[in-house]
Amino acid sequence: MHLTLEFGGGLELLCKSVKFHNVNVDLPKGADKLSMRDLLAWVRTNLIKERPEMFMKGESVRPGVLVLVNDCDWELSGQLDTTLEEKDVVVFISTLHGG
Amino acid sequence: MQGVFYAVFEEEIHQVILENQLFKPGERIAIGASGGKDSTVLAYVLSELNRRHNYGLDLFLLSVDEGITGYRDDSLETVKRNELQYGLPLKIVSYKDLYGWTMDEIVKMIGLKNNCTFCGVFRRQALDRGAALLKVDKVATGHNADDIAETVLLNILRGDIARLSRCTSIITGKDGPIPRCKPFKYTYEKEIVMYAYFKKLDYFSTECIYSPNAYRGFAREFIKDLERIRPRAILDIIKSGEDFRISTTTKMPEQGTCERCGYISSQKWCKACVLLEGLNRGLPKLGIGRNQGLNSDGKKDRKRDSRTPSIESKQCGSLEF
Numbered sequence: 001m002h003l004t005l006e007f008g009g010g011l012e013l014l015c016k017s018v019k020f021h022n023v024n025v026d027l028p029k030g031a032d033k034l035s036m037r038d039l040l041a042w043v044r045t046n047l048i049k050e051r052p053e054m055f056m057k058g059e060s061v062r063p064g065v066l067v068l069v070n071d072c073d074w075e076l077s078g079q080l081d082t083t084l085e086e087k088d089v090v091v092f093i094s095t096l097h098g099g
Numbered sequence: 100m101q102g103v104f105y106a107v108f109e110e111e112i113h114q115v116i117l118e119n120q121l122f123k124p125g126e127r128i129a130i131g132a133s134g135g136k137d138s139t140v141l142a143y144v145l146s147e148l149n150r151r152h153n154y155g156l157d158l159f160l161l162s163v164d165e166g167i168t169g170y171r172d173d174s175l176e177t178v179k180r181n182e183l184q185y186g187l188p189l190k191i192v193s194y195k196d197l198y199g200w201t202m203d204e205i206v207k208m209i210g211l212k213n214n215c216t217f218c219g220v221f222r223r224q225a226l227d228r229g230a231a232l233l234k235v236d237k238v239a240t241g242h243n244a245d246d247i248a249e250t251v252l253l254n255i256l257r258g259d260i261a262r263l264s265r266c267t268s269i270i271t272g273k274d275g276p277i278p279r280c281k282p283f284k285y286t287y288e289k290e291i292v293m294y295a296y297f298k299k300l301d302y303f304s305t306e307c308i309y310s311p312n313a314y315r316g317f318a319r320e321f322i323k324d325l326e327r328i329r330p331r332a333i334l335d336i337i338k339s340g341e342d343f344r345i346s347t348t349t350k351m352p353e354q355g356t357c358e359r360c361g362y363i364s365s366q367k368w369c370k371a372c373v374l375l376e377g378l379n380r381g382l383p384k385l386g387i388g389r390n391q392g393l394n395s396d397g398k399k400d401r402k403r404d405s406r407t408p409s410i411e412s413k414q415c416g417s418l419e420f
Contacts (some may be wrong), residue, residue, distance in 0.1 A: 009136075009292065010304045063323035066292055071101070073293075095292045096319070097135065097306045 001025050001034050001086055005043070009094035011065070014055055015047050023047075036069070037080040039090065055092070064096040101297050108294050112282055113148050119269050121280045124155035127235040130187070131226055132160040134177030137241030137283060139302040140291050145239065145282070146185050159233050160185075163225045164193035165218055166201020167307065174303040184301065192229040194221055198375055206309055209383035214309040216387060220370045224362060230277045242281045245288040245326075248333045249318040251340035256318070260345060261352055261365070267340035275363055287333065289326075 005021040012019045025042050027034050037059060048055050056062055060080055067074040068091040074082050084090070116122060130145060132138040142160060149156050162178045165171050175191065182189040195201050198221060205217050230238050247267060254263040265271060272278045283291065295302055310316070325332045345351065356362065357369035364370070370386060377385025 008296065008304070010306070013305075063320070063327050066289060068293075068296075071297075091296070093292055093296060094304070095136070095288050096323075097304050 001027065001084065003039070003084065003087070004089045005047070006089070006091040007093075008091065009066075010097055011055060011092055011094045014050055014052075016049055021047060034084045035080065036067070036074060036078075036082040036084065036090075039084060040080070054094075061092065062096075064094060066093040066095060067091070068093070104297070105294065108286075108290060109144060109148065112144055112286065113152060115269075115285060116148070116154075116282055119280075121239075121270065121282060122154055122156055122237070125157075126155075126237060127157040127159065127233070129159045129161040129190075129226075129230045129233050129235040129238045131238055131240040132162050132178050132181065132189070134162070134174035134181070134303040135241075136295050136302045136304060137243055137246075137288075137291055139177070139181060139300055140295050141239065141241040141283060142181055142185055142187060143298070143300055144294075146187060158187050159235060160187045160189040161226065161229045161233065161235075161238065162189065162191045163222050163229065164191050164195075165222065166194050166203055167309065168203055170305060170308050171202075173305070177301060177303040180301055190229055190233050192225050192232070194225065197221075197225055197228060198371075200375075200378060202309065205378060208378060208381070211309065213387050215313040215315070217374055218309070220374055224369075224371050226279075227277060227362075235277065238277055238279045240279060240281055241283055241291075243283040243286050243288045243291055244333050244337060245319075245322055247281070247284060247340070248336040249315060249322050251336050252318045252321065253315055256314075260349060263340070263343060264345055264351075267337055284337070285334065287330075 002022070002024050005023055007015055007019055007021075015021070023046075025034060025039060028038050031038070040056060040059065040061065044052055044056055054062060055065065061067060067079075069077055069082055069084070070089055071091075122128065128145075130138065130142050132142055142158075145156075146158060148154065149158060160178060160182055162175060164175060178189060178191075181187070193201075202214070202218055206214055209217070226238055250266045251263065254260075254266060267284075269284045270278055270280045294300075322333065322336075352365035354363060354365055357364040357372055358367050359372045360369060362369045362371065366373075368376070373386035377383055377387075
């Protein structure tokens with residue numbers, strides 16, 4: 001599944017300072033849908049090059065990281081259970097820095 | 100959909116400003132600007148509301164350069180861009196000019212613990228000095244609801260009753276020379292980040308390199324975990340903080356002035372003078388921890404030590420109005 005991912009608020013530093021990533025994510029074996037839960041695991045394995053604890057805590061993002069799916073807060077679409085579709089845009093923004 | 104979000108966000112801030120009477124027409128206001136998300140959004144929104152609702156304010160950007168290489172010099176570039184983008188005049192005051200020390204130099208001397216204690220104390224004074232130079236009536240800072248909830252928790256964890264009684268006030272220092280206000284007191288950090296993201300506002304977003312060991316980090320982690328389970332907790336903590344009443348039998352420190360520089364202080368010397376004295380005498384622990392002040396012997400020692408000065412430093416100086 002082709003997706004566009006964006007990392008902001010300092011998170012891009014964990015992906016070698018690259019903010020935008022056009023990715024192709026395989027669906028998990030036997031599944032017909034891709035969930036945010038699956039995507040996060042994929043991102044941690046494939047995109048996060050250092051300090052994964054800054055991005056994730058357990059199977060979700062670290063508290064303080066905002067997640068937008070197609071410009072919509074993922075809390076409105078079911079957080080980890082949000083299902084993704086072809087060409088979706090997912091944005092991760094960290095809020096954990098000075099103001 | 101975003102248009103509605105902007106409108107609600109801006110209108111809520113406008114209501115907070117009106118209901119709490121934060122500003123008066125004709126006032127000169129300095130916006131504490133670090134180049135970070137909160138102060139950038141504050142500068143943008145205040146500027147916009149000032150125009151839209153005719154507050155009649157003269158707005159300025161006020162920045163503090165603590166001298167942290169790789170952090171502050173980068174974020175200051177952002178503020179300089181904000182000056183052009185928002186058309187607000189900028190003033191920068193530096194620790195080097197005010198105290199003779201940069202944070203980099205301070206950390207070299209004191210190590211990586213208690214950095215934020217020094218920086219926080221010095222920055223508060225630096226903001227006041229800058230505000231006096233700009234001849235403003237008030238300073239507005241970008242502290243948001245998350246920050247204030249963290250501070251309430253921090254003060255409880257430390258038993259700092261004096262601060263606990265003051266930290267939820269939306270206006271502080273009313274009886275001092277330059278009051279401060281926090282228009283974002285009820286605004287969630289999350290909303291500020293989303294506003295900045297959708298409006299594509301230019302801000303700097305890296306953690307201060309000296310902050311990972313700060314105690315506030317624990318309070319922040321806890322607040323973030325709480326927000327996930329029950330988002331309203333943040334506003335509820337602020338409400339608890341607002342409604343605390345101090346027992347009448349609790350002894351509270353009295354506010355006087357520092358003997359050395361005249362700044363507001365509840366002890367003989369203000370915290371900044373004590374910390375500076377420690378730095379200049381090579382006693383990095385002075386002013387940190389329980390035994391904080393100088394005793395009367397301290398003054399005699401100072402005369403002896405001044406024959407072999409370690410590093411030049413200006414005195415705090417006095418505030419001129």
